[in-house]
Amino acid sequence: MELMTETHRRPGPRIEEVARLAGVSKSTVSRVVNGEQYVSAKSRAAVAAAITHLRYSPNQAARSLAGSKANAVALIVSEQGSRVLSDPFFAGVLRGVHAELSGRHVQLLLMLSRPEDHDDLIAYLAGGHVDGALLVSLHGDDPLPHRLQEIGLPVVAGGRPLSTPSIPYVDSDNFTGGLDAVRHLVSLGRTKIATVAGPRDMAVGQDRLSGWRRGLSEARLPADLVAEADFTPESGARAMSELLDRTPDIDAVFAAADIIALGALQVLQARGRRVPEDVAVVGFDDSLLASTATPPLTTVRQDVEQLGRTMTWRLLGELAGDDGLPPSLLLPTALVRRASA
Amino acid sequence: MELMTETHRRPGPRIEEVARLAGVSKSTVSRVVNGEQYVSAKSRAAVAAAITHLRYSPNQAARSLAGSKANAVALIVSEQGSRVLSDPFFAGVLRGVHAELSGRHVQLLLMLSRPEDHDDLIAYLAGGHVDGALLVSLHGDDPLPHRLQEIGLPVVAGGRPLSTPSIPYVDSDNFTGGLDAVRHLVSLGRTKIATVAGPRDMAVGQDRLSGWRRGLSEARLPADLVAEADFTPESGARAMSELLDRTPDIDAVFAAADIIALGALQVLQARGRRVPEDVAVVGFDDSLLASTATPPLTTVRQDVEQLGRTMTWRLLGELAGDDGLPPSLLLPTALVRRASA
DNA sequence: TAGGGCCGTGAGAGCGCTATCTCGGTGGTG
DNA sequence: CACCACCGAGATAGCGCTCTCACGGCCCTA
Numbered sequence: 244m245e246l247m248t249e250t251h252r253r254p255g256p257r258i259e260e261v262a263r264l265a266g267v268s269k270s271t272v273s274r275v276v277n278g279e280q281y282v283s284a285k286s287r288a289a290v291a292a293a294i295t296h297l298r299y300s301p302n303q304a305a306r307s308l309a310g311s312k313a314n315a316v317a318l319i320v321s322e323q324g325s326r327v328l329s330d331p332f333f334a335g336v337l338r339g340v341h342a343e344l345s346g347r348h349v350q351l352l353l354m355l356s357r358p359e360d361h362d363d364l365i366a367y368l369a370g371g372h373v374d375g376a377l378l379v380s381l382h383g384d385d386p387l388p389h390r391l392q393e394i395g396l397p398v399v400a401g402g403r404p405l406s407t408p409s410i411p412y413v414d415s416d417n418f419t420g421g422l423d424a425v426r427h428l429v430s431l432g433r434t435k436i437a438t439v440a441g442p443r444d445m446a447v448g449q450d451r452l453s454g455w456r457r458g459l460s461e462a463r464l465p466a467d468l469v470a471e472a473d474f475t476p477e478s479g480a481r482a483m484s485e486l487l488d489r490t491p492d493i494d495a496v497f498a499a500a501d502i503i504a505l506g507a508l509q510v511l512q513a514r515g516r517r518v519p520e521d522v523a524v525v526g527f528d529d530s531l532l533a534s535t536a537t538p539p540l541t542t543v544r545q546d547v548e549q550l551g552r553t554m555t556w557r558l559l560g561e562l563a564g565d566d567g568l569p570p571s572l573l574l575p576t577a578l579v580r581r582a583s584a
Numbered sequence: 585m586e587l588m589t590e591t592h593r594r595p596g597p598r599i600e601e602v603a604r605l606a607g608v609s610k611s612t613v614s615r616v617v618n619g620e621q622y623v624s625a626k627s628r629a630a631v632a633a634a635i636t637h638l639r640y641s642p643n644q645a646a647r648s649l650a651g652s653k654a655n656a657v658a659l660i661v662s663e664q665g666s667r668v669l670s671d672p673f674f675a676g677v678l679r680g681v682h683a684e685l686s687g688r689h690v691q692l693l694l695m696l697s698r699p700e701d702h703d704d705l706i707a708y709l710a711g712g713h714v715d716g717a718l719l720v721s722l723h724g725d726d727p728l729p730h731r732l733q734e735i736g737l738p739v740v741a742g743g744r745p746l747s748t749p750s751i752p753y754v755d756s757d758n759f760t761g762g763l764d765a766v767r768h769l770v771s772l773g774r775t776k777i778a779t780v781a782g783p784r785d786m787a788v789g790q791d792r793l794s795g796w797r798r799g800l801s802e803a804r805l806p807a808d809l810v811a812e813a814d815f816t817p818e819s820g821a822r823a824m825s826e827l828l829d830r831t832p833d834i835d836a837v838f839a840a841a842d843i844i845a846l847g848a849l850q851v852l853q854a855r856g857r858r859v860p861e862d863v864a865v866v867g868f869d870d871s872l873l874a875s876t877a878t879p880p881l882t883t884v885r886q887d888v889e890q891l892g893r894t895m896t897w898r899l900l901g902e903l904a905g906d907d908g909l910p911p912s913l914l915l916p917t918a919l920v921r922r923a924s925a
Numbered sequence: 926t927a928g929g930g931c932c933g934t935g936a937g938a939g940c941g942c943t944a945t946c947t948c949g950g951t952g953g954t955g
Numbered sequence: 956c957a958c959c960a961c962c963g964a965g966a967t968a969g970c971g972c973t974c975t976c977a978c979g980g981c982c983c984t985a
Contacts, residue, residue: 255710257941268965273943281963300711304654305941307645308970318694334675341696350713353659353694355682369596370641372691476876505876535817535846537878598971609935614973622933646971649940 256297265293276301303350315350316558317373319364321387322355322380330474331530332547336379336401339551347559349374361387369394375558377401378410383444399558401550403446403571411561413553413572415545417447417527420576421454422461424497424525424543427578429462433495433523437468439482439507441499451499451527468493472503479506487514494522495584501526501533504540508583523584538582545576597638606634617642644691656691657899658714660705662728663696663721671815672871673888677720677742680892688900690715702728710735716899718742719751724785740899742891744787744912752902754894754913756886758788758868761917762795763802765838765866765884768919770803774836774864778809780823780848782840792840792868809834813844820847828855835863836925842867842874845881849924864925879923886917 258276262269267286274282275290282290293299307313318340320333344351352373356364368376368391375397378388383405391398392410400412421438428436438455441448452469459466468490470482479498483506486493496511498504504526508518516522518538526533529544553572560568603613608627615623616631623631634640648654659681661674685692693714697705709717709732716738719729724746732739733751741753762779769777779796782789793810800807809831811823820839824847827834837852839845845867849859857863859879867874870885894913901909 255712259941269942270944270965270967271963274964277943281961283963286963298707298710300707302649302711302941303713304645304648305970306943308643308649308972309941309943311943311970313645330675334671337694341694345696345701351694353678353682353692355686360686366639366641369639370643371596372644476872502872509876531817531843532873532876535850535873535877600971610972611935611937611974612933615934618973622931624933627933643971646940647973649942650971650973652940652973 256299258299258301261290261293261297261299264297265289311371313371313373314348315352315373316344316555316562317352317354317368317376319376319378319387320353320355320380321361321378321385322357322382330380331532332528333379335547336551336554339548339553340377340555341551342548343552343555343559349559356387358385358387361390365390365394368396374562375399377554377558378404382442383446397558397561399554399561401554403450405444405446405449411557411568411570413550413557413574414446414450415547415550416573416576417450417545418454418457420527420543420545421451421497421499422458423454423576423578424527425455425458426461427541427580428495428497428523428525428584429458429464431495431523431584434464435468435490435493436464436495436497437470437486437490437493438497439479439486439499439503440469440471441503442473443471448499451497455497472499472506474500474502476502476506476509479503480510481506483507483510487511495524496522497525497527499527501528501530501536501540501542504542504583505532505536508536508540519582519584525578525584529579533579533581536583541581541584542579543576544579546574550574597640599640599642602631602634602638602640605638606630652712654712654714655689656693656714657685657896657903658693658695658709658717660717660719660728661694661696661721662702662719662723662726663698671721673869674720676888677892677895680889680894681718681896682892683889684893684896684900690900697728699726699728702731706731706735709737715903716740718895718899719745723783724787738899738902740895740902742895744791746785746787746790752898752909752911754891754898754915755787755791756888756891757914757917758791758886759795759798761868761884761886762792762838762840763799764795764917764919765868766796766799767802768882768921769836769838769864769866769925770799770805772836772864772925775805776809776831776834777805777836777838778811778827778831778834779838780820780827780840780844781810781812782844783814784812789840792838796838813840813847815841815843817843817847817850820844821851822847824848824851828852836865837863838866838868840868842869842871842877842881842883845883845924846873846877849877849881860923860925866919866925870920874920874922877924882922882925883920884917885920887915891915 258269258272262272271286272290275287379401388404388407388410400410403412403414404410440452456466470486472478472482498507504524511522518524526540526542529542533540533542599610599613603610612627613631616628720742729745729748729751741751744753744755745751781793797807811827813819813823839848845865852859852863859865867881867883870883874881874883
């Protein structure tokens with residue numbers, strides 16, 4: 244009797260059984276499950292009761308197959324290293340995305356992809372396994388957004404993508420953030436205001452730098468004290484050293500990120516500068532690092548969780564067929580005053 | 585002409601087309617795609633060529649439906665707040681999980697669940713939408729691991745689950761870590777060694793505390809200087825204050841996490857204690873916070889990425905039907921000496 | 926030379942849903 | 956009173972794949 248094969252059946256009831264218990268057809272159950280109209284209150288209640296009683300949970304695979312939609316979106320992190328994941332920025336976005344998704348029966352697939360894996364990624368996404376994609380941490384030359392657009396997958400980027408301006412994105416208002424930081428420094432009477440900028444191949448680096456420039460030009464101060472760092476304390480320290488070597492009498496620094504500011508802070512203290520008396524320091528992000536630094540860091544707050552929520556809202560809107568959605572959105576930033584400036 | 589409905593067809597070729605191009609049947613293409621035996625080298629090559637040429641990517645939904653397996657695992661974060669996501673611990677685990685999964689055609693579903701959402705979660709998972717689950721950040725009384733076990737879903741926990749000892753888990757050797765921290769403090773000649781312990785309803789809190797106790801008992805020192813905190817600098821600061829109020833002449837503190845140590849450090853400095861001269865401080869985790877603290881923190885390093893990898897390895901092993909897998913695994917920790925002790 | 930494995934392959938039956946078509950009943954309109 | 960729009964419901968055809976089964980050819984053994 245080879246009928247006795249171990250049938251490894253998936254557990255749980257089928258839609259069929261729910262229909263039988265509720266005394267209606269599969270179609271009606273499907274309508275109820277999908278919240279469609281044209282179902283009598285009576286049927287609706289009967290189905291709901293049956294679902295609860297049987298603990299029915301519709302099979303996503305079957306649903307996707309029949310319905311030509313995946314009920315899932317991908318959060319794609321495109322980065323050479325996987326450093327990003329430790330970044331509070333990423334954590335915040337993730338939290339926001341999840342918050343916005345929760346209760347909507349849309350699954351979140353997390354995909355990291357290094358540039359050399361992009362082909363696989365594209366193939367997978369082109370297969371219709373997700374309905375849309377959220378993109379974060381884009382370096383400027385990353386061809387990924389463009390390629391996603393090519394295969395017709397709805398995409399929203401977190402942070403302005405340098406390479407593909409046509410893609411919808413949500414970003415913090417980094418320019419105004421940088422501008423506000425400098426205005427604050429100017430209001431403190433500082434005149435030799437340097438910056439440790441972020442990577443120039445990322446919009447976030449460019450925009451905060453532009454804000455700094457604008458602030459200095461407003462105050463008719465020279466904008467020549469620039470060093471570049473990536474988002475590590477080490478590179479922040481290195482950049483600060485350069486700046487100090489070049490111009491020892493700097494009296495303020497705008498760091499493009501708290502984590503950069505931290506490295507700068509260490510160098511400043513090691514070189515005998517008092518913060519904020521000799522050199523005022525402003526960071527960016529208002530991460531945990533800012534409040535626990537010594538001295539606590541004045542910084543520009545960005546609400547990354549809100550950024551995640553907004554990206555998701557935008558994507559789901561597009562998937563629902565809303566038009567009139569803004570192509571892109573800028574989220575406000577705010578200066579948080581602490582001891583360092 | 586309502587035939588003109590927007591047919592929203594999924595893009596890409598079907599298995600059928602690959603078969604036609606390769607001159608074989610669907611069955612053979614399926615065999616090649618799934619790496620089965622009993623396919624001639626010739627057919628295999630023809631199919632591979634066709635796949636490449638057509639950029640074929642099999643439809644996961646159809647695969648899951650026909651094959652009764654989801655080709656996906658869930659990473660479940662069970663927590664009241666969504667604070668966890670910002671935790672470097674979580675980020676590290678995530679990175680490890682992803683690394684171990686990559687190239688295996690297994691998708692990662694990220695699911696956060698507050699206790700009040702557990703019913704939904706269970707229903708979803710019972711539906712066979714994932715093949716297994718990875719669990720992190722469990723408070724002791726969390727019924728989730730038990731319930732997952734009930735529905736027969738293969739599960740591996742990250743961190744020892746207090747409530748369900750029978751569940752396979754992977755954890756850092758927190759006990760030995762705590763022990764090593766104290767031994768180091770003792771070797772420095774400290775005798776009034778306090779601890780700011782982690783939450784007592786989490787294994788990680790209990791185990792590090794036990795290690796501290798053992799260390800003191802080895803050195804025949806009293807183990808009565810205990811305060812408890814959760815994983816925030818604020819609670820660390822509060823706990824440190826209590827400790828100092830109770831016993832002003834403390835000369836060393838073992839904090840159950842770097843983030844707790846940070847709060848302790850601030851209180852210590854505010855109260856005029858020099859670190860490490862008056863009070864030596866040891867943290868746990870070796871997070872970024874440890875190296876950027878003032879002074880840089882001596883701490884116990886745990887390799888959370890490795891933890892994520894190991895959890896995943898264990899789960900995939902179980903899914904592949906390996907037996908002889910160790911039920912649980914402990915990963916080594918290591919003391920990292922810096923300035924604070 | 927006949928029999929039995931084993932390899933390589935194809936045909937075809939579902940997997941559990943959703944989408945579409947169909948149809949009877951109801952109530953408002955000319 | 957006939958007509959028709961519309962609501963509520965059921966029947967059924969796939970969605971794209973995997974899995975089981977069947978079958979022919981080959982090699983090895985008796």
